[in-house]
Amino acid sequence: MIHKNILITGASEGIGERIAATLVDQGYTVVGTSRRAKPLKAITPRRLNMTPLDVDEDVSVEALYSSLKALDFKPDAIILNAGFGVSGSLEESSTHIAKAQFETNFFGVHRMVHNFMSVLRETHGRLIVVGSISGVIGIPFQGLYSASKFALEGYVDALSLEVAMHGVQVSMIQPGDFNTKFGENREFLEANSASPYEPFASDAINIMSEDENNGGDPQVLADTVVVMLAAKKMKRRYLIGSLSECLVTKIYHFLPYFLREFILRTTYKIPPAK
Ligand SMILES: NC(=O)c1ccc[n+]([C@@H]2O[C@H](COP(=O)([O-])OP(=O)(O)OC[C@H]3O[C@@H](n4cnc5c(N)ncnc54)[C@H](OP(=O)(O)O)[C@@H]3O)[C@@H](O)[C@H]2O)c1
Numbered sequence: 001m002i003h004k005n006i007l008i009t010g011a012s013e014g015i016g017e018r019i020a021a022t023l024v025d026q027g028y029t030v031v032g033t034s035r036r037a038k039p040l041k042a043i044t045p046r047r048l049n050m051t052p053l054d055v056d057e058d059v060s061v062e063a064l065y066s067s068l069k070a071l072d073f074k075p076d077a078i079i080l081n082a083g084f085g086v087s088g089s090l091e092e093s094s095t096h097i098a099k100a101q102f103e104t105n106f107f108g109v110h111r112m113v114h115n116f117m118s119v120l121r122e123t124h125g126r127l128i129v130v131g132s133i134s135g136v137i138g139i140p141f142q143g144l145y146s147a148s149k150f151a152l153e154g155y156v157d158a159l160s161l162e163v164a165m166h167g168v169q170v171s172m173i174q175p176g177d178f179n180t181k182f183g184e185n186r187e188f189l190e191a192n193s194a195s196p197y198e199p200f201a202s203d204a205i206n207i208m209s210e211d212e213n214n215g216g217d218p219q220v221l222a223d224t225v226v227v228m229l230a231a232k233k234m235k236r237r238y239l240i241g242s243l244s245e246c247l248v249t250k251i252y253h254f255l256p257y258f259l260r261e262f263i264l265r266t267t268y269k270i271p272p273a274k
Helices: 012-024 058-068 096-107 107-123 143-166 200-213 218-232 244-256 259-269
Strands: 005-008 029-034 047-050 075-080 126-130 169-175 239-240
Touching: 005 012, 012 029, 012 047, 012 218, 012 244, 047 058, 058 107, 075 107, 107 126, 107 143, 107 200, 126 143, 126 218, 143 169, 169 259, 200 259, 218 239, 239 244
Parallel strands: 005 029, 005 075, 029 047, 075 126, 126 169, 169 239
Antiparallel strands: none
C-alpha cells in the first residue's frame, strides 16, 4: 500500500525538515508542523504544508486535529519527530525541567496518539516514532533525555500490539548522532562552578555536542523513512547511526554492567567509582 498523505511533527528544521522535503520529492502530500508556523488555509498536494503545533499543549493538538479534519486531510502515516534534549546532572535538575522534558518527548507523542489514532485506524495507516539510541543506553548527564526516550520504547511496544488488530503499524527509528540544530536547541542547566559534578558534566556534554556536530547527515534518516513507508510491513525498530553506535547499541544489553559502564565512562570521560 502506498501512503500518500503524511503528517510530521517538528518539520521546521533538522531531521523532520529533511524527512518532509524528501517525502515531497517522492510525491507525497506532507503536512509538517512547527510552533512558529501560520495556520493553513488550504492543502497543496505534493507539497510541504506547514501548520502550527506545540505538542506540549492539549489545545494545540486538538486544534491541529480540527483544522486537518476541516481541510479533509487524513494522514496515511504520522511521523512523531518533535523533541528536544535537556542536559546536566540528574541531582541538579529541577522537577520542573524534568517535567518539561517529558512534556515534549513523551506526552507530546501520547497527545498525538490520543488525538490521531482514530484517523490511522480509518486509513489503516502507519505511525513512526523518532526515538534515540539514548532510549536504549542511559547516557550520563543527559539522563532526563534518555529517560524520556526509554519511556517511548515501552510505549511504542504496547501501542503496536494494541492497534495491530485495526491494521495500524507502529515502528520506531532509533537515531545515533546526526548533525542538526538539536545541540543548539538543547536546554542546559545553568553552569555552576561549585557543582560537585564539574568539570565532568561540562566535559561530557561537550563530547556529546561534538559527536552531534560530527554526526551523520539526516538524509540517511529521511531515506530510511521512504523505505519504511514503501515496505509491506515495517520492522519494529530501525537503528540508524555509525557502525560503532549500532554495534554497541545492539550488544549493550547482553554485556555485563562493568563493561557497559566502562564503555560509557571512557566515551564521556567520567571518573571511576570511589
Ligand atoms: N540530532 C540527533 O543527533 C538526534 C539523535 C537521536 C534522536 N533525535 C531525535 O530526533 C528528533 C528531531 O531532532 P533534531 O535533531 O531534528 O532536532 P532540531 O533540529 O532541534 O529540531 C527539533 C524539531 O522539533 C520541533 N519541536 C521541539 N519542541 C516542540 C514542541 N514542544 N512542539 C512541537 N514541535 C517541537 C522543532 O520545531 P519548532 O521549534 O519550529 O516548533 C523542530 O522542528 C527529536 O525527537 C530528537 O530527540 C535526534
